[in-house]
Amino acid sequence: KQEVTQIPAALSVPEGENLVLNCSFTDSAIYNLQWFRQDPGKGLTSLLLIQSSQREQTSGRLNASLDKSSGRSTLYIAASQPGDSATYLCAVSRGTALIFGKGTTLSVSS
Amino acid sequence: GAGVSQSPSNKVTEKGKDVELRCDPISGHTALYWYRQSLGQGLEFLIYFQGNSAPDKSGLPSDRFSAERTGGSVSTLTIQRTQQEDSAVYLCASSLALGGIKNIQYFGAGTRLSVL
Numbered sequence: 132k133q134e135v136t137q138i139p140a141a142l143s144v145p146e147g148e149n150l151v152l153n154c155s156f157t158d159s160a161i162y163n164l165q166w167f168r169q170d171p172g173k174g175l176t177s178l179l180l181i182q183s184s185q186r187e188q189t190s191g192r193l194n195a196s197l198d199k200s201s202g203r204s205t206l207y208i209a210a211s212q213p214g215d216s217a218t219y220l221c222a223v224s225r226g227t228a229l230i231f232g233k234g235t236t237l238s239v240s241s
Numbered sequence: 242g243a244g245v246s247q248s249p250s251n252k253v254t255e256k257g258k259d260v261e262l263r264c265d266p267i268s269g270h271t272a273l274y275w276y277r278q279s280l281g282q283g284l285e286f287l288i289y290f291q292g293n294s295a296p297d298k299s300g301l302p303s304d305r306f307s308a309e310r311t312g313g314s315v316s317t318l319t320i321q322r323t324q325q326e327d328s329a330v331y332l333c334a335s336s337l338a339l340g341g342i343k344n345i346q347y348f349g350a351g352t353r354l355s356v357l
Contacts, residue, residue, distance in 0.1 A: 163344060174245070174332060174348035220284065224344060227297045228274070228286035 133158045137221055137232035144211055145240055152206040152235045154221030159199045165229065166195050166206050167220040175220065179206070211239045243267075245349035247333050253355045254323055262318040262352045266335030273316050274336075274346060275308060279329035287331075290316060323356045330354070 134157045144150055154164070163182050167175040179188045179195040181204070187196040194207040208215060218236045222229040246265040254260050266273050275287040286300040290310045301307070305324075310316040320327055330353050334346040 165345070167348075172350075174350040175334075177345050177347065180345050222284075227272075227289040228300065229276075229284075229346060230286070231284040233283040 133161075133223060133225065133230045135221060135223055135230050135232035137219075137235050139235060140233070141236045141238075143238045143240065146211060146213060148211050148239075149207070149209050150211055150237070152208070152219050152221075152237070154204040154206070154232055156202045156204075156223050156230075159202055160225075161199065161223040162226050163224045164195075164197055164204050165222045165224070166193075166204075167222065169218045169220060169234070178219075208237075211237075213239050213241045215239050245333055245335055245347055247331075247349035247352050249352060250350065251353045251355075253357065255357055256325060257322055259319065259321045260323055260354065262320075262331050262354070264316045264318070264333030264335075264349060266314065266316070266333070267347055268314075270335035270337055270347075271313065272336040272338060272344075273310060274334040275316070275318050276332045276334065277329045278332060278351070282329075284332070287318070320354075323354075325356050328354055328356045 136155045138153045165180045166178045169175050181188045181197040192209040197204045216239050218234040220234045222231045248263045273290040276284050278284045288308050289297040292313050293310050305321045308318045330351040332351045334348045336344050336346045
């Protein structure tokens with residue numbers, strides 16, 4: 132059974148810092164991996180999708196990497212801003228369903 | 242519409258009552274998914290639709306839960322004889338198709354269900 136773990140569960144940083152969020156999964160047979168952002172009381176916003184054949188994806192200040200063989204992904208956020216404060220969720224796809232980690236709650240102080 | 246729309250946004254019900262939750266996916270998206278987000282459990286998959294059929298309903302927790310989709314568009318999740326443990330946020334997502342970049346799932350804001 133696929134399990135997704137995110138470390139740390141919570142993170143507080145001052146504005147301007149670069150940071151890394153970690154995601155690990157137990158079964159390397161995945162179709163793709165997605166990173167989402169969730170703001171309180173709202174749905175999920177897709178940030179990046181990495182296909183199983185890809186190693187990384189970039190969007191603006193965000194960079195996500197994927198190492199299938201070791202079952203790991205990282206989300207790198209450059210020059211963090213208070214507006215980045217949210218819960219970040221990692222999810223792996225088995226084709227239909229997404230299997231989610233429990234998220235990392237990020238707080239960026241100004 | 243521009244995004245995935247869910248209604249109601251909040252629902253309070255008494256234990257034992259039936260509830261219906263509605264999801265209106267992004268126009269043209271053939272795939273539709275229901276998830277449940279509860280405290281301590283994280284986000285759990287419930288059911289997947291391709292068109293009007295549900296080839297994967299492996300996440301439905303009991304036979305009190307059912308879902309349908311009509312016209313390849315709107316979907317309804319029904320919970321019969323609600324229990325307190327059904328209290329959660331129910332999220333709907335849709336994607337253009339399966340496979341590749343088309344598999345990006347777009348989520349609605351969810352329905353917060355409270356069973357008293």
